[in-house]
Amino acid sequence: MNPLTDELSASSMLHSPFQLAGLTLRSRLVRAGTSETMATESGEVTAQLIELHRRLAAGGVAMSILGHAYVHRRGQYLERQTGIHDDTLIPGLRRLTDTVHAAGGIIVAQLAHAGSQTRVASVAPLAPSPVPNALVGNLTAEADESEIDEALDAFAAAAHRAKIAGFDGVHLHGANGYLISEFSSPIANIRNDRWGGDAERRSRFFTELLSRVRGAVGPDFPVTAKVGMIDAVEGGLQLAESIERVGALASAGLDAVETSVGVMTKGSDSCRTYVNVDRARARKDLLVHRLFSDGSPEAYFAPWASAVKRAYPTLPVILVGGLRTTETMERVLADGTCDLVALARPFIREPELARRLLVRVDASHAELPAECTSCNLCLMHEGQHSLQCWRTPKWRLAHHALVRLSGKVRSSG
Numbered sequence: 001m002n003p004l005t006d007e008l009s010a011s012s013m014l015h016s017p018f019q020l021a022g023l024t025l026r027s028r029l030v031r032a033g034t035s036e037t038m039a040t041e042s043g044e045v046t047a048q049l050i051e052l053h054r055r056l057a058a059g060g061v062a063m064s065i066l067g068h069a070y071v072h073r074r075g076q077y078l079e080r081q082t083g084i085h086d087d088t089l090i091p092g093l094r095r096l097t098d099t100v101h102a103a104g105g106i107i108v109a110q111l112a113h114a115g116s117q118t119r120v121a122s123v124a125p126l127a128p129s130p131v132p133n134a135l136v137g138n139l140t141a142e143a144d145e146s147e148i149d150e151a152l153d154a155f156a157a158a159a160h161r162a163k164i165a166g167f168d169g170v171h172l173h174g175a176n177g178y179l180i181s182e183f184s185s186p187i188a189n190i191r192n193d194r195w196g197g198d199a200e201r202r203s204r205f206f207t208e209l210l211s212r213v214r215g216a217v218g219p220d221f222p223v224t225a226k227v228g229m230i231d232a233v234e235g236g237l238q239l240a241e242s243i244e245r246v247g248a249l250a251s252a253g254l255d256a257v258e259t260s261v262g263v264m265t266k267g268s269d270s271c272r273t274y275v276n277v278d279r280a281r282a283r284k285d286l287l288v289h290r291l292f293s294d295g296s297p298e299a300y301f302a303p304w305a306s307a308v309k310r311a312y313p314t315l316p317v318i319l320v321g322g323l324r325t326t327e328t329m330e331r332v333l334a335d336g337t338c339d340l341v342a343l344a345r346p347f348i349r350e351p352e353l354a355r356r357l358l359v360r361v362d363a364s365h366a367e368l369p370a371e372c373t374s375c376n377l378c379l380m381h382e383g384q385h386s387l388q389c390w391r392t393p394k395w396r397l398a399h400h401a402l403v404r405l406s407g408k409v410r411s412s413g
């Protein structure tokens with residue numbers, strides 16, 4: 001018995017269990033999908049990927065969302081991304097889910113197709129329209145009916161594989177400028193046929209995809225989605241259209257929504273920098289850039305999550321984006337902004353963070369926020385080096401500087 005932690009649990013929303021489409025989550029704390037760069041060149045699960053997810057589960061995360069896994073060879077975003085496009089990958093995925101379950105966790109597979117946003121030179125990109133991709137610049141011919149059909153079927157087949165491999169659900173990646181996000185966007189999708197031309201037709205790819213996924217996994221298997229609510233480009237997707245789209249998805253059987261940005265021009269559109277980092281903290285983490293710029297506020301996507309919640313009060317909402325302190329997490333849960341809070345970068349720096357946040361106090365009884373300073377160095381190395389924090393231990397900063405000098409990492413934006 002620990003009177004202090006017992007008292008905290010009794011008064012805490014963060015500690016309270018949550019029912020999500022038949023799954024019992026032990027708390028409200030979710031690990032957001034964070035691409036691990038830990039698969040083999042052909043997308044197979046490795047011992048390193050399994051160990052990361054074991055640590056997350058053992059550390060107390062209620063539900064882990066696997067970093068986006070590509071459902072089709074043409075949908076690969078980066079090298080060493082996890083694949084779920086072929087049956088031969090199932091045994092590795094099964095070892096991953098078995099390990100997470102043995103550690104007391106829940107894990108869902110995030111299913112993705114990079115669309116025209118692929119950064120893999122050997123991949124032939126796919127796009128709704130011949131519009132240069134806002135993030136990576138690829139210019140791709142308009143997808144024809146058979147290519148669209150193949151991509152939709154690939155999501156359904158991948159969802160079926162996820163179920164066979166023991167995942168507890170699937171999370172569709174409908175945000176951040178990837179294929180679903182492109183079909184949903186008036187700036188990336190300039191078609192004038194049944195797949196584009198107005199808001200309803202721009203919704204068809206996502207709703208048809210959901211219906212095929214549902215057909216593949218059955219009515220009781222949890223199917224959730226990350227949805228891009230607003231594009232970070234002028235003339236792009238607006239909130240009112242996304243709210244309608246979420247309603248259509250919910251009516252078609254979507255079990256929960258995680259709100260994020262749609263088409264992006266830079267990585268920091270989804271991963272905002274220096275969240276909750278004041279100058280003293282910046283000095284401690286050697287964050288020279290932050291000393292000359294402002295940090296982002298916590299919970300920066302909260303207005304979009306609130307808008308979904310207001311429109312569809314019974315649809316579970318997952319809030320991601322800059323959650324760093326238990327005070328803010330408790331507030332967004334208590335004021336009805338969301339039902340679950342998801343963190344990405346803080347779990348890179350501290351895979352066992354959930355335990356610390358749920359206990360909420362250190363030995364001196366002071367609450368400590370997540371240590372991640374949202375510098376995005378980890379994002380710059382995505383696809384090059386396995387997911388890790390480049391600021392701790394401190395010598396990694398020197399390694400980063402050397403790799404940067406060699407020109408082998410991209411700008412995080």
Ligand SMILES: Cc1cc2nc3c(=O)[nH]c(=O)nc-3n(C[C@H](O)[C@H](O)[C@H](O)COP(=O)(O)O)c2cc1C
Binds near residue numbers: 035342345378
């Ligand atoms: C290195 C890295 C990889 C990411 N990979 C994914 C991914 O696979 N799927 C996804 O939906 N979002 C991905 N994201 C975005 C995160 O899920 C999250 O939305 C974003 O980082 C904001 O949350 P945070 O402030 O807690 O980091 C990634 C972010 C980072 C930094």
Ligand code: SF4
Binds near residue numbers: 348349373378379
């Ligand atoms: S490199 Fe470390 S401190 Fe910087 S965003 Fe990534 S996890 Fe956070």
